Amino acid sequence: MARLTRPRRAVSTNPLKTSAPLGAAMAYLGIERAVPLFHGAQGCTAFAMVHMVRHFREAIPLQTTAMNEVSTILGGADQIEEALANLKKRANPRFIGIASTALTETRGEDVPGELDDILAKRPDLGDLQVVYASTPDFAGAMEDGWAKAVTAIIDTMVPEIDPLHRDPDLRQVNLLPANYLTPAEVEEIVRLIRAFGLKPIVLPDIASSLDGHLADDWSGCSLGGTPVDDIPAMAKSAVTFAIGESMRGAADLLGQRGHMPVQVFPALTGLQAVDNFVSALMNVAGYADAPPAIKRDRARLQDAMLDAHFQTGGLRYAIAADADLAYALTSALAGMGAEAVCTVITSPANPIVEAIPSDTAILGDLGDLEDGARKTGADLLISHAHARHAAAATGLPLIRVGFPINDRLGAQDACRVGYRGTRAFLFEVANAVLAQSHTARPEDFGAAPISPEFEHDRPQTAPH
């Protein structure tokens, strides 16, 4: 189980981390007709937008309060008010999610208080729902920003209900997916839940907004996501499922509001992890058996595990990712006999780090991944697209996971959860190993090569 280490150095080489406000913006994009708004200088927004555009290959409606030198000194309330009014006029969203940045947090502003004043004096904003999350760049990483935004949405929009009014037969459940889950993965989890006759409300639902689909018109807002009116209704659900330890705080808050049980599943990759989730679904649904398709998927995964263990057994790999993702993949691979010889994570806030099956987890960057992979003699790298430099420098294959994946298409379609996704992931890892085919040479074993005197002298000079 991993011990967290912090390298003693001042410079970060090739950052691994993506900033917290970007994580918050991505969460807000999982709400229907939403526009995320950064409270900061316009550059913060431009960088984050380009980052997401390249990953999802979609127009991303991210906006900014455009703080300048003067408003930084005098305070940004007017900038927020103006931004809300302008967005309402231009894009007419139902939901605006505000994320603070390092600039406004270093100054220190009481945004929630200011927001109350603004909303009270601007009836023209109508039924526009505004949520604010404090997400300074200098604290935590993307998964923290995402979790803070989801917590803020619940805190602002989900009322506390009286348990007396709960419908005992309600088959509605809440699903809070962590930041690392792709649109395809959220969809796969929803499929599992529905297979047991349950109706999930997903918050946030990027499976319907960032899945990459061609719409019929230009909207200027998110292209799908959790309907705003569904969010207060989450209080009435039978149970809250959170996927990823980073979502525990948000899940607990939702559980308090709705007086419902909360279950946090740290990961849904690997046979054991998926079994735990399926078992929970059977309990909630009151099923003693599982649907045939799910059983079939499990049998296929078992078969894939047997096929892939020849490649994964004894495999030494280096991984760099946000804590939840690192845990999900390392725990699944540990179950397949592979060893995480170097683990780099982004944020110290997530307690799941201690459960990562690796000796140490370095709170570091891609420079640490490169050095660590070299030192430990790893055979494979697992990280996001920027690790391509480490892959080129070490000559190791790279499996792209997490954010950003800006040099390959289809990042939104990668699915490594559930029985089906785990199976695909195992094949992905095994194939990366198989692609490094090396034919044995005498030198490999210390034997002298065969003497050239035995070779047939070909008359021509061509190589064959």
Added chain:
Amino acid sequence: MSDALKQTVQEAFNEPACATNRAKSAADRKKGCAKPLTPGAAAGGCAFDGAMITLQPIVDVAHLVHAPLACGGNSWDNRGSASSGSMLYKTGFTTDLTELDIVMGHGEKKLYRAIREIVEKHAPPAVFVYSTCVTAMIGDDIAAVCKAATEAFGTPAIPVDVPGFAGSKNLGCKLGGEMMFRHVIGTQEPERTTDYDINIMGDYNLCGELWQVKPLLDRLGIRILGSLSADARYKQVAQMHRARVSMLVCSHALQGLARKMQEKYGIPYFEGSFYGISDTSEALRTMCRMLVERGAGADLIDCCEALIEEEEAKVRAELETYRPRVQGKRVLLYTGGHKSWSVVSALQEMGVEVVGTSVRKATDNDKARVIEVMGTEAHMYENMAPKDMYATLKASGADILMSGARSQFVGLKARVPWIDVNQEKHEAYAGYMGMVDLVRAIDRSANNPVWDDVRRPAPWDEDRPFAGHRPRIKDRCPVSGLANDPTDFED
């Protein structure tokens, strides 16, 4: 903003070589050229972004961003400047300030240590240190840290004091150039100089565009001594003051630097472009004429004319094969500055109809040229909201959109071919050969069968005759063997 920075910004706004600026009243000039940004409707990069755009292509320098994570972490490794040598510029260095660093005031110490770590591990010719909003606001004195670090470690640490909130991306480009003028240019002497030495300023060698032009210079015996910052080595910036002539490529941003180089070192400059055939020829002519004025052999001009004649004939012959494939296509051009007119004239030569062009960031001079080549100003616009652009494209107002990545999805979502002509693009379009590549890109994109396919109506959107319901299966389904119970399918 510190007083020193304020002063620098004010000077940049007061650029006497800038035509826009000269036309202003004294009061307007003092206000500067920054347009106030509208909250909720702004989308551009910041001054720090601009400084990085101008300086990061210097390939052997370590670029260190002094900031919390987002400034460096969300932006490193996202530009396409090519290098023929060191790859150090592609490494993202940042001090990644944490809450504790900021609250406890550890910023300067951390920066100093970070510079030392970089010097020890990578031994670069210089470390460029970029300040950002947060480190400027908490008052970290990067100039002082750089001075101390330079003395202690023997490697120049260059302060690039251009925090994001100082202004726009364009201002950042200017200030980036100014920082080089103050701290780098003139600090080293070249081993040798020739009468054929030039500076190229404002080109960033995106996808290797410089190398599309360099063969022409090579044939004329012209040497790129100084570069800011296409495929540049640190030395090439430090030695810029010994060139005979400067060429200013991206006309607006580095004008102040070019003027100062002229005043201080007597290096004359000219504005030119390598986009389009006539512009490339014009740039070569001017370059050779000015070099001859400064002492190069007079035969350079004849060599240049011969080269132009040969290359133009070659490129026109090559382009002619594409004419039937692109002729009559209607293009909407959405880009800024000098690209507007030089590309417009080149496309028109091919029989491509330019239905509109933006003139954001363009100078009056640029605008005049657009009117000249387009014949009217009717198709010239400043800004177009994505919604309007989408509507125009959807209504078949244009066959092709040529723009930057920002409007990529406006084009694609309207199911209209899109060609990237801005800094993020993945193909080089400079010089004579670049024009062929651009036309080839238009051909490849506009004539791809995918457009007809994605516009095809879905089966359920077509008018189809009513075929009647499928007959109901009685009793048991012959395939599954299950009893046919119609209530099964009711929701």
